[in-house]
Amino acid sequence: MNKKNISVLGGGSWGTVLAYLASLNGNYVSLWMRDKELVETINQSRVNQRYLPSLDLSSKVKATSDMQDIESSDTVIFCVPSDAFREVSELASSYIQESSYLITATKGVEKEGFSLMSQILEEHYPANSIGVISGPNLAEEIAEGQLSGTVIASQDATLRDSVIKDLSNDFFKVYENNDPYGVEMGGALKNIYAIACGIADGLNSGENTIGMIMTRGLGEMGRLAADLGANPQTFLGLAGVGDLITTCASPLSRNHQFGKCIGEGLSVEEAKQKIGQTIEGLKTLKVVKNIADNHAVEMPIVDSLYKIIYKGSNLNGSIQNVLGQDIVKDVEFIN
Numbered sequence: 384m385n386k387k388n389i390s391v392l393g394g395g396s397w398g399t400v401l402a403y404l405a406s407l408n409g410n411y412v413s414l415w416m417r418d419k420e421l422v423e424t425i426n427q428s429r430v431n432q433r434y435l436p437s438l439d440l441s442s443k444v445k446a447t448s449d450m451q452d453i454e455s456s457d458t459v460i461f462c463v464p465s466d467a468f469r470e471v472s473e474l475a476s477s478y479i480q481e482s483s484y485l486i487t488a489t490k491g492v493e494k495e496g497f498s499l500m501s502q503i504l505e506e507h508y509p510a511n512s513i514g515v516i517s518g519p520n521l522a523e524e525i526a527e528g529q530l531s532g533t534v535i536a537s538q539d540a541t542l543r544d545s546v547i548k549d550l551s552n553d554f555f556k557v558y559e560n561n562d563p564y565g566v567e568m569g570g571a572l573k574n575i576y577a578i579a580c581g582i583a584d585g586l587n588s589g590e591n592t593i594g595m596i597m598t599r600g601l602g603e604m605g606r607l608a609a610d611l612g613a614n615p616q617t618f619l620g621l622a623g624v625g626d627l628i629t630t631c632a633s634p635l636s637r638n639h640q641f642g643k644c645i646g647e648g649l650s651v652e653e654a655k656q657k658i659g660q661t662i663e664g665l666k667t668l669k670v671v672k673n674i675a676d677n678h679a680v681e682m683p684i685v686d687s688l689y690k691i692i693y694k695g696s697n698l699n700g701s702i703q704n705v706l707g708q709d710i711v712k713d714v715e716f717i718n
Contacts, residue, residue, distance in 0.1 A: 390453035393462035396522035407582030438526040465491025490570035519568030532556040536566035565617030574664030576600030577638035580631035585646020638664040
């Protein structure tokens with residue numbers, strides 16, 4: 384087996400489990416994070432007690448707060464929150480080689496404009512091959528060895544093949560796609576609808592309601608994707624429907640948890656404090672609302688959630704206020 388040097392930037396639950404997966408295939412992994420105290424704890428105990436205490440890391444994973452440690456990496460996986468992504472990308476630029484594969488595993492969009500994380504990497508690293516990892520990936524379940532899958536999307540087939548070899552095993556399957564923009568959009572947009580489904584859960588809505596929110600949400604995602612130049616059919620794969628179902632239905636999803644808190648009557652700030660970790664869907668909602676308005680794309684669920692979360696509209700205990708004024712057509716892209 385050809386051992387590689389792989390770096391994962393971001394020491395949260397998802398970054399930690401990606402480092403773990405890479406190490407299972409014999410690769411040497413640098414797990415970078417800012418918190419020096421957490422670095423020391425991980426290297427001593429072999430466990431990320433803060434974010435993933437159930438997972439034992441092998442000696443092939445070395446936690447570090449020194450960005451210079453990524454210098455010899457064959458592959459660098461960025462797995463930091465979207466609002467820190469540009470800063471970390473710039474910070475890493477002095478140490479990344481042009482031959483390194485660069486992967487974003489962050490699901491979100493930049494607040495300013497509608498820049499996806501891969502587009503930020505393209506700005507900073509025009510000579511590197513870039514890919515996107517996205518799919519129905521709850522870190523806790525992967526850490527338990529439960530069967531899971533993800534998508535590596537890139538226009539570089541060699542990169543896709545490399546990531547498949549680096550991360551695949553008997554319980555974690557990696558599939559390939561050549562539409563990185565669509566795959567990344569799916570991973571970012573579904574967080575909005577997970578919040579909506581969480582609200583429905585908090586209001587004790589039935590399964591019919593949850594199914595309707597997911598399906599109408601998928602239609603909204605497809606409309607925006609088509610308008611922005613992605614292939615809406617990409618959403619029929621793991622990074623679209625697969626991720627949407629998992630995130631919308633699972634109580635492990637932070638976005639779902641946040642929505643449930645709102646449905647149960649907590650304020651936005653109270654819900655944020657209760658979750659205690661990054662809720663990507665909140666940031667994505669604000670950006671998507673702006674881009675949908677500017678492009679005249681109909682997204683009723685986005686409109687309603689924005690009013691509830693950012694404008695203080697009263698939920699009034701009714702899921703109707705989340706669904707908004709929906710359009711009549713059922714299936715999109717059929718004349």
